[in-house]
Amino acid sequence: MQNVTLEVEGMTCGHCVNSVEGALKNIGAKGQVELATKTVKVQFDENKLTLETIKETIEEQGYDVV
Amino acid sequence: MQNVTLEVEGMTCGHCVNSVEGALKNIGAKGQVELATKTVKVQFDENKLTLETIKETIEEQGYDVV
Numbered sequence: 001m002q003n004v005t006l007e008v009e010g011m012t013c014g015h016c017v018n019s020v021e022g023a024l025k026n027i028g029a030k031g032q033v034e035l036a037t038k039t040v041k042v043q044f045d046e047n048k049l050t051l052e053t054i055k056e057t058i059e060e061q062g063y064d065v066v
Numbered sequence: 067m068q069n070v071t072l073e074v075e076g077m078t079c080g081h082c083v084n085s086v087e088g089a090l091k092n093i094g095a096k097g098q099v100e101l102a103t104k105t106v107k108v109q110f111d112e113n114k115l116t117l118e119t120i121k122e123t124i125e126e127q128g129y130d131v132v
Contacts, residue, residue, distance in 0.1 A: 013078045015079065015081030
């Protein structure tokens with residue numbers, strides 16, 4: 001398992017939290033959004049997912065990974 | 067038809083727009099959220115709905131009508 005913390009712009013409310021965490025869950029990763037720090041902590045299996053896929057998944061929800 | 071513009075706190079993103087406009091649509095009103103001005107323009111049939119119901123519907127979505 002790999003843990004990364006990503007800085008993500010545009011997450012403002014509980015719906016955004018659900019969108020990002022839900023999308024990560026759908027691809028088999030575990031995400032934890034913290035609105036105050038504009039971060040997403042992601043835990044994923046590096047044998048199944050790449051960091052690139054994680055980033056794309058978040059961006060597909062309409063947010064910018066910086 | 068009656069038109070009112072309500073000031074609403076807490077709407078921050080497109081999901082919030084969808085929540086508020088969707089909830090109003092569900093009760094038969096027409097809402098238009100403007101995030102920049104924190105307002106919701108609502109058009110409704112005063113023979114079928116009251117302003118109190120409109121406000122409650124918005125607040126049930128988690129926002130404060132001020």
